[in-house]
Amino acid sequence: MNIFIIGATGFVGGALARHLSAEGHTVTGLARAKSAAATLASQGITPVAGDLDEHRPTVIEAARAADTVIYAAQAGPEQESATVQDLIRALTGTDKTLLFLSGNGVLVQRTAGAWSPDVFAEDDPVTPEPLAAYRKAAEDTVRAAAQDGLRAMVIRPGLIWGPGDHGHVSMVYQSVAATGAACYIGEGLNTYSHVHIDDVTRLFSLALEKGRPRGLYHAVAGETPNRWIAERVAADLGVEARSLTPQEAADVWGEFGALIMAVSGRIRAVRAQQDLGWQPQHTDMLSMIGEERLRRLATPAG
Incomplete structure (x- = not known):
């Protein structure tokens, strides 16, 4: 299968490109810079030079040439909305596949560090977080296009962890460099569902194989309140765990x-498990605690 990935040089898009290439697919990836293109080429991925602004026609042409298009970019609201609309116009009626990477940020609740009992499966109605309303609109646009000769689906993971400095664990380590303590906000009981990057890439493979048009699939393997993260980091570094006010946290x-x-974002992967047979293999995000790459983040600059 010929697969074109928009966002192939990012954390998730790059992992997807490597994973799908290893599965035997022919993968091309969008690259804005020559260095990024060289990195893709060294991994056996054909680079497509361009971006989502002035070079968007190049992006759309590459999409037309592929069997499957994966949107995994981290773009601004206007870029994302325009690109999604252009992709749908280009692919409608072709019976090709469009996979859109979203995230559970669309449904987070602003609890200021407090616990929330609310947890959302794929079919549950949600009230979008205002800052992510554009992303929820893009999700809806992609899924609605599935009725027009386009196999369009949305993948909505929780907090993605794995190799690299991403997510709440790394942010808690960074707080030690800034304050001398492992920090959380308020009560620290707000909880964000999480999933390992390798489990996300496997979900994409399953969606390509047997996902249904208009499908929405969550990816979640566990959840950990922020205070638990801070307490484990504190124990690792021999410092205290400390609550911050919202203003202190902004600093x-x-x-x-x-x-x-400060938000809560809890999801369940009902459709992903029932429809695709997906099961996570990495369930303990706290297994990262103590890795040297993270400990370095706790060292003050200079």
């Missing part, structure tokens, strides 16, 4: 980072 992680560390 440590920035406004957006503080928002991420």
